[in-house]
Amino acid sequence: MAIAIVLVLLLLGSILFHFLSPWQLTPLASNWGSIDDTIDITLWVTGFVFVAVNLFMAWAIVRYRYRSDRRAEYEPENKTLEWWLMGVTTVGIAALLAPGLFVWGRYVTVPDEAHEVEIVGQQWHWGFRFPGKDGAFGRVDTRLLSGENPFGMDAADPAGLDDVLIHGSRVLLPVDRPVKALLRSRDVLHNFQVVQFRAKMDLVPGQLSYLWLTPTRTGEFEILCAELCGIGHFAMRGMVEVVEPAAFEQWLAAQPTYASILARPEPDAAKGRTLYAPCAACHGTEGQGNAQMNAPRLAGQDAWYLIRQLAYFKSGVRGAHADDTHGQQMRAFASMLVDRAAMADLAAYIETFPVPPPVISVDGNPQRGARVWRNCAACHGNEGQGIQATQAPRLAGIDDWYLQRQLDNFRRGIRGRHPDDAYGWQMTEMAKLVRGEDATRDLIAHINMLALAASRPADGATELAHRSD
Incomplete structure (x- = not known):
């Protein structure tokens, strides 16, 4: 009897938790309300079965409890009961599957008026490509992928010259306009999901998948990778901002095309020497850094990362936080660089x-x-050498006091919290894995060992590695 009472109490508690819980579906922001309806049908069918099975178990425990004055009867077959069970189960499964099949049919049928965007997933960030005025995407090839060509664009295909390339995790979409998202992965299995859109689909290496939706309200919505894609999976986030059509067209027109990227002039180190003159006062004549001036070493850092950080300082993505006093100083110097070409020359x-x-x-x-x-x-990278493909800079050889300060800034939200700093978002999460001052110093000590190994001859590096083991 006690077990039956416990079963009934657990059943009542589960029902109350479902209806009274503060955790509900996020507000719908697309046309896929039918997916919510399908979820509701599934909950009602499975909920009915859950209630019926638990009540039956409680009734059976009471009805067929042990009594010393009677024996259990063995009944190997009961065709009437079996037909009832088969009939009820068939109806229940049909109620679960049929709505989903109808919704899936609509989910894979893209309206003719839908515009297109390609979404590229990579450990651990997103990229976006829009067709240009010709309305057609240019050809891509995985063999052409590189740090300078993250989309694998084929320069020999004229259809791709006007493609709009957004190598960042933030994208805009127009409200009330259907969009077909073509999904492509550069490395492993990913899954594109925006919870408010009720739309998600796998990005499978070697094939092109798709989904479509119509955003129905303006706002910002977070992109998640809903497939375990590696150690940085939890930090693989992006942002979709739904705006009015006019704002979308204005934003799209301001983004770089593949042709404009190809037309960028080769960096001129001679021009960069003139631009470096104000930097030398703090960072040293050869970029060796100066701890007294809170200026980190620049020598040895990759140009692509220097360009990104200079652009961040200039635009306010970095150095705008009230507690980032040193970053605020850098903003003033970065503002002296008129454009990206000047940043490239300096780098x-x-x-x-x-x-x-x-x-x-x-x-x-x-x-x-x-x-x-x-x-x-x-x-x-294993040696702290930095990897452009993952947009992660070199760490081996960077001043250890600077690394310590930046880890602290990431943990405290002084750096990496700007909405346009997609890679800073990742670092704020990863920095939380380094818990406490001791762990921070230990990590930096290991990075120093990597730098020492890289600066010594091969024999010395091998000897150092053995000592580290």
Whole structure:
């Protein structure tokens, strides 16, 4: 009897939790209300079965409880009961499957008036491509993928010259206009999902999948990867902003085309030397850095990362936080660079600097830090060399005091919280994995070991590696 009472109480508690819970579906922001209806039907069918089975179990426990004055009867077959069970089960399964099949039929049937956008997933960020005025996408090839060509564009195809390329995790869509999203993966299995749109689909390497939807209200909605795609899966986020059609067209016209990217002039280190003159006062004549001036070493850093950070400082993505006093200083200097070409020239000149040996000022246990480094190596490389494909900069050789300050800034939200800093979002999450000052110093000590190994001859590096083990 006690077990039957417990079953009934658990049943009542489950029902009350469902109806009184504050956790409900997010507000719908697309045309896919039919998916919500299908979910509701599924809940009602499975809920009815859940209630019926638990009440039957409670009734059976009471009705057929042990009594000393009677024996259990063995009945191997009951065709009447079996037909009832088959009939009820068939109706229940049909009620579960039929609505979904009708909705799926609509889900894969794209309206003729839908415009297109290609969504490219990669560990661990998103990219977007729109067709140009010709309305056709240019040809792409995985063999052409590189840091400079993240979409794998084929320069020999004229149809791709007017394609609009957005190498970032933020995209705009017009409200009340159907859109077909072509989904492509550069590496592993991903899944594009915007919860408010009720639309999701896998990105499978080697094939092109798709989904379609009509955004029905303006606002910002987070993009998630709903497929476990690696260590940075939880930080693979993006943003869809739904705006009025006029605002969308204005934004799209301001984005770079493939032709404009190809037309960028080659960086001129000679021009960059002139532009570097104001930087030398803090960062040193050869980018060696100056801890007294809170200016980190620049020598040895990759040009693509320097360009991105200069653009971030200039636009206010970085250095706008009230507590980022050193970043605020950099904003003033970055504003002196008139355009991206000037940033590229400056970065090209910095790349000519000799790389001095690292200066160690942070104590820690590199062996313990090596365990923490496993998470970082997935993006920054096993040797801390940086990987452009994952948009992760070089860390080996960067001033250890600067690394310590930036990790603290990420953890405190001083850096990486701007909505346009997609890679900063990832770092704010990853920095939380380094818990406490001791773990931070240990991690930086291991990065210092990587820098020392890289700065020594091959034999010395091998010896150092053995000592680290």
